[in-house]
Amino acid sequence: MTSPEESPASTPAPRLEQTRHLASAIPGPVSRELMSRKQAAVSVGVSTTMPVFATRAAGGIVEDVDGNRLIDLGSGIAVTTVGNSDPRVVAAVATQVAAFTHTCFMVTPYEGYVAVAEQLSRLTPGEFEKRSALFNSGAEAVENAVKIARTYTGRDAVVVFDHAYHGRTNLTMAMTAKNMPYKHGFGPFAGEVYRAPMSYPFRDDPAMDGKLAAKRAIDQIEVQVGADNLAAIVIEPIQGEGGFVVPAPGFLAGLAEWCRSHGVLFIADEVQSGFGRTGTWFAVEHEGVVPDLVVSAKGIAGGLPLSAVTGRAEVMDAVHAGGLGGTYGGNPLACAAALAVIETIEADDLLARARRIEEILLGRLRDLQAGDPRIGDVRGRGAMVAAEFVDPTTGDPDAALAKAVAAHAHAEGVITLTCGTWGNVIRFLPPLSISDELLTEGLDIVAAGLAATR
Numbered sequence: 001m002t003s004p005e006e007s008p009a010s011t012p013a014p015r016l017e018q019t020r021h022l023a024s025a026i027p028g029p030v031s032r033e034l035m036s037r038k039q040a041a042v043s044v045g046v047s048t049t050m051p052v053f054a055t056r057a058a059g060g061i062v063e064d065v066d067g068n069r070l071i072d073l074g075s076g077i078a079v080t081t082v083g084n085s086d087p088r089v090v091a092a093v094a095t096q097v098a099a100f101t102h103t104c105f106m107v108t109p110y111e112g113y114v115a116v117a118e119q120l121s122r123l124t125p126g127e128f129e130k131r132s133a134l135f136n137s138g139a140e141a142v143e144n145a146v147k148i149a150r151t152y153t154g155r156d157a158v159v160v161f162d163h164a165y166h167g168r169t170n171l172t173m174a175m176t177a178k179n180m181p182y183k184h185g186f187g188p189f190a191g192e193v194y195r196a197p198m199s200y201p202f203r204d205d206p207a208m209d210g211k212l213a214a215k216r217a218i219d220q221i222e223v224q225v226g227a228d229n230l231a232a233i234v235i236e237p238i239q240g241e242g243g244f245v246v247p248a249p250g251f252l253a254g255l256a257e258w259c260r261s262h263g264v265l266f267i268a269d270e271v272q273s274g275f276g277r278t279g280t281w282f283a284v285e286h287e288g289v290v291p292d293l294v295v296s297a298k299g300i301a302g303g304l305p306l307s308a309v310t311g312r313a314e315v316m317d318a319v320h321a322g323g324l325g326g327t328y329g330g331n332p333l334a335c336a337a338a339l340a341v342i343e344t345i346e347a348d349d350l351l352a353r354a355r356r357i358e359e360i361l362l363g364r365l366r367d368l369q370a371g372d373p374r375i376g377d378v379r380g381r382g383a384m385v386a387a388e389f390v391d392p393t394t395g396d397p398d399a400a401l402a403k404a405v406a407a408h409a410h411a412e413g414v415i416t417l418t419c420g421t422w423g424n425v426i427r428f429l430p431p432l433s434i435s436d437e438l439l440t441e442g443l444d445i446v447a448a449g450l451a452a453t454r
């Protein structure tokens with residue numbers, strides 16, 4: 001691995017020291033000042049996990065306006081997978097921004113967009129001819145995947161799952177499971193979206209293996225929707241906001257097989273789980289499942305806004321000419337960044353790095369779990385790992401504990417995110433560029449937070 005300090009001389013080194021450092025309380029005075037400006041200028045609807053304002057970030061560190069250096073266990077919600085301001089991404093974007101910033105691909109196209117689509121054809125699962133379309137956000141790409149599936153199948157209904165998160169636009173709010181904060185008061189929502197039971201091994205009956213969980217979902221879909229009305233199943237292979245729920249082995253394959261035999265498209269929302277995060281390019285690969293359409297975003301472009309729908313050529317080309325697009329979709333800067341991200345993941349073997357991070361995360365969290373019954377479950381793959389907190393006697397979700405542990409980490413300079421339907425899960429999403437030392441130090445602080453709440 002190349003640390004930011006060792007990056008090639010031809011690319012600008014971020015020179016951000018890779019150590020945690022507390023120069024002030026969290027938040028410090030400059031962040032406090034900015035937070036009061038935020039309150040006076042930014043809608044209260046847009047909230048922040050930590051009340052500190054960033055100035056620079058690289059490797060495994062985010063530096064704030066008060067000179068604090070925070071350990072990054074969040075990657076801006078699974079976005080800066082190759083590391084923040086990775087020198088190769090910076091150089092690619094700098095070259096592109098100096099050449100041209102925008103023409104609109106629908107007006108005068110450019111090579112970068114096509115090159116990203118070619119790479120997606122190569123990297124997504126499935127040995128068949130593929131096409132892609134590029135967009136700006138995860139939600140926008142999920143919406144477009146549904147549009148494409150409806151056109152191809154001539155059917156309306158879409159099935160999503162308990163605990164699912166697919167975005168905040170109208171259609172994707174309908175697809176997202178959790179009311180607060182994502183949906184509350186924002187309806188009415190788009191129709192023809194149906195919810196099926198997810199495989200959630202920690203909370204399912206132990207006898208409910210992947211096959212049975214798939215059968216449970218399929219039975220409900222057949223009764224409540226009917227395969228003939230169903231365009232697609234949309235599923236996160238490992239759920240993100242919903243709690244890093246890893247379905248039981250065989251669940252995804254069971255659903256995919258049923259889809260195939262009923263002319264229903266299987267769409268993998270890999271917005272959070274994709275692009276190397278779990279140690280493979282896409283998380284469905286762990287289950288040997290080949291989706292008809294794959295949705296990418298977040299990690300694809302190292303922080304520049306880019307998303308994609310990639311899939312079977314006959315499906316993607318069922319749409320009428322001009323039916324897909326948008327002013328900024330596949331913006332040239334974002335495409336340049338994505339090509340550099342792909343090159344970086346391959347050159348630095350970041351898939352192996354994600355698997356090494358998995359060992360560290362799972363190993364440490366399982367050790368903690370062995371001595372602390374409040375950790376009900378430890379799960380995840382690669383650099384997408386979580387601990388679920390419960391009341392040890394009842395098994396009920398313990399959101400207050402997750403919140404207290406995260407607050408302790410924040411005060412000590414570790415960016416830690418929570419998630420889960422009940423808010424009782426702490427998730428670990430470090431950039432793959434983090435050092436073992438910083439990752440271990442971050443985990444030490446989380447462990448100390450846990451001990452402090454006993």
Ligand code: PLZ
Pocket residue numbers: 077136137138139140142165166167168236240241269270271272273297298
């Ligand atoms: N699908 C699986 O994880 C975004 C949301 C943060 P956008 N997850 C982070 C928040 O509170 O808004 C996400 C996801 C999955 C779709 C999306 C949506 O991606 O790029 O945020 O639109």
